[in-house]
Amino acid sequence: MKTLISVTVLTTMLLGCQQVSTTETGATNVNRKQSMSMxxxxxxxxxxxxQSYQETLNKAQxxxxxxxDKAMTARVRGIASRIIPQTSVFRADASKWQWExxxxxxxxxxxxxxxxxxIMFYSGIIEKLKLNDDEIAQIMGHEISHALREHSRERMSSAYNKQLAMQGLSLLTGGKYDGYMGMADEMMQVGYFLPNSREHESEADTMGIELAARAGYKPQAAVSLxxxxxxASKGQPAEFLSTHPSNQTxxxxxxxKxxxxxxxxxxxxxxxxxKKGT
Structure with missing residues (x-):
């Protein structure tokens, strides 16, 4: 009986996901296969x-x-107007998105x-870091790349698989090892989910520097950024326990790149x- 249940759980998990690449490789050759829940x-x-973005806009409004800050808004939107057309290199359908x-x-x-x-920028990152246009472009390219690669859907799919696996384990053991679930959850976070998030960040860095370069923004600005x-982030957590690569890495x-x-x-x-200041 347990074997039958095990096969059913594993089959459900396998059938529930597909391996895809949401973007073209570009000049920087981002080609990792992604696991997406069907x-x-x-x-x-x-x-x-x-819906979430509109709620944020309403609250801010x-x-x-x-x-x-009208000047800052025009500045950020001007940079976006050069970068957004470059997204077609990675995704042809991105030109049809309702960009904001x-x-x-x-x-x-x-x-x-x-x-x-x-897209949303907070004024603090521009003012406190005294960013020039090239550096703003690196941030924008990075954040846009997360959307192009559908990293949020990939993380949601991973969370779904994790929940399904936990439910399967509880079902297979009759709840006998539920006391170890907290430990198992922590191990999965450190051993899979955190490294996976760092991979997302690295992909966004790679694609972002290409998007900015194609829009005419200096790639060296990624380093100065x-x-x-x-x-500005002294005392950041160790890279092993962080969802982001260390700044030095x-x-x-x-x-x-x-x-x-x-x-x-x-x-x-x-x-x-x-332009002056870029």
Whole structure:
């Protein structure tokens, strides 16, 4: 009986996922296969993102902190207008997304791009780090890459599989080892989910530097950006227990990727005049 249950659980898990690559490889050759749940569609995740983003906009609007700095908002949207067209290199369908770009007045050192192209920058990351346009472009390219690769759907799929595995273990053992579930959960977090998140970050760095280069923004700015982030984030957790690569690892990896995109930047830079402060 237990064998039958085990086969049923494993079959359900296998049939519930598919191995895909959500993007083309680009010049930087991002080609990892991703495990996506067939029970969670791209449209479902996009709808959730759209609803969440609208709630964020409404809340910021009610507080008077949405796009309150007109010059900064125009600056961020101007950079986005150059980067967004480059997304077709990785995904042809991204040109049809309903892109939105907004800026919230907040001291947080953060920015994000939700599924479907919903971008938000916090003023704190621009002001506190004194970012130039090239550095803003690196952040934007990075965050857009998360959306292109559907990393949020991939994480949701992983969470689903984890829950299914835990339920299967409890079913197989009759609840005998439920007392060890907390330990098992922690082991899965450290041994699988955290390293997987670091992989997402590295992919976004790689694709982001290419997107920015194709839009005519200096790839070397990726290094100066993370040097600034390193100076601002003293006391960060050890890389082993972090969902992000250490700043030093990130800087080294990005430096190694510059040669692959330098030619793209050199070509694109001819299209755009250099502005003061970039």
């Amino acid at each position: 029970l969670l569609s791209e449209q479902q995740v996009d709808n959730m993102a759209k 009610s507080k008077g902190v949405l796009n309150s 770009v907004n800026v919230e007045a907040s001291p947080e050192l953060n920015a994000y791009c939700m599924a479907g192209g919903k 993370w040097q600034k982030m390193a100076a 990130r800087i080294q990896d990005l430096q190694a 510059i040669p692959a995109v330098q030619g793209l930047y050199d070509t694109a830079a001819r299209k755009y005049p250099t």
